[in-house]
């Protein structure tokens with residue numbers, strides 16, 4: 001029982017700790033460092049910096065061209081020669097760039113310079129930059145007069161031949177990543193200009209977008225997502241290992257405690273047993289001297305308690321004066337024996353009544369009467385067998401049950417009792433009383449309706465004995 005309780009406690013503790021470890025692991029999982037986002041890992045790529053630098057230079061160039069007096073003269077005079085001269089100057093300065101002068105009404109001032117995509121460029125003029133599929137970067141800048149009235153646009157277009165090389169050398173965060181160079185087409189639509197990597201992962205992940213300021217381009221990068229199982233697995237494994245360690249530790253500790261307790265109990269039991277048998281061995285794990293006194297005291301106390309308990313229990317069954325069984329005990333015995341009649345056993349009973357008891361009381365006092373009862377009880381106990389059941393029913397009336405004894409045999413025993421009883425007893429110093437009693441004998445019968453019917457027959461026999469002059473025993477058998 002004790003071992004089971006300790007083990008059960010250990011198992012419950014282990015289970016609780018395993019759950020606690022699980023909760024702690026889950027909390028750690030929730031608080032883990034988020035994975036570095038692609039944009040953080042990418043930083044600002046060199047490609048973006050270079051393109052933005054180029055766009056910025058082109059923008060500044062377009063602004064200075066738009067503000068140039070010669071350009072203004074071209075727009076205000078609307079004279080081909082003036083415009084032509086300015087265009088030639090600009091072309092001489094940067095042969096790689098194409099500069100267009102476009103009036104607000106979209107009438108080109110310099111038709112000789114118009115490239116194939118001019119119409120599209122004109123449509124978006126004033127909205128910023130455009131890039132063509134040939135990786136040209138086009139920027140526009142407003143031309144305004146002294147009154148701030150818009151006269152038209154300067155459009156600077158320059159090819160970016162290094163764009164492909166820059167994109168190809170763009171450092172990606174992951175070997176399995178995928179990148180696109182996209183072009184904003186306006187109205188939320190985008191066109192893919194270049195691609196790198198495994199396009200399949202595009203379906204399962206969200207891209208990181210890096211805008212190239214001053215241009216309609218942006219870099220979109222996808223990186224493969226770590227499967228959730230791979231994320232969770234280290235934590236699950238950690239939890240399992242921690243749980244196993246905790247469980248082993250708790251179970252081992254519990255077993256150790258249990259063994260210790262059991263060992264100690266075993267020693268104590270052996271020790272107590274040895275003390276009880278009044279012998280001491282030398283093979284205890286503790287000094288005997290330490291335990292001898294307290295254990296002997298415990299033993300004595302135990303004996304006293306046991307003795308008291310016995311005493312109390314037997315006192316409850318004894319008549320306080322005569323120290324033979326009392327009426328309650330007699331009733332129980334009757335019941336018990338009556339129940340055995342059906343098995344063929346026979347039992348007899350003898351009621352005894354002290355003759356002239358009242359007279360003793362009246363003559364010598366109540367105390368003398370008590371003494372007579374006590375002496376009568378003692379006499380019965382000394383004249384009868386241990387197996388005979390002696391009880392005081394009340395007053396001066398006693399009863400003897402002869403268990404497993406038929407009526408004939410009981411008659412002999414009653415006669416022998418009468419013969420053996422002392423003739424007189426000393427009640428108080430100097431007062432001796434002749435001992436005389438009347439008896440009624442009967443037997444328990446299985447035909448009786450209850451155990452008290454035999455008692456009634458014995459009572460009737462006793463009455464006969466009294467009426468017949470006392471100091472005799474009468475018998476009344478069952479019908």
Ligand SMILES: Nc1nc2c(ncn2[C@@H]2O[C@H](COP(=O)(O)OP(=O)(O)OP(=O)(O)O)[C@@H](O)[C@H]2O)c(=O)[nH]1
Pocket residue numbers: 321353354355356357358359361365366367368369370373394395396466
């Ligand atoms: N001293 C003493 N007297 C008791 C006790 N119990 C009952 N008595 C008395 O015993 C007397 C019994 O009276 P009886 O039954 O007439 O006794 P008896 O004089 O023997 O009369 P018979 O039995 O008819 O011969 C009564 O006076 C009771 O008061 C007791 O415990 N102690």
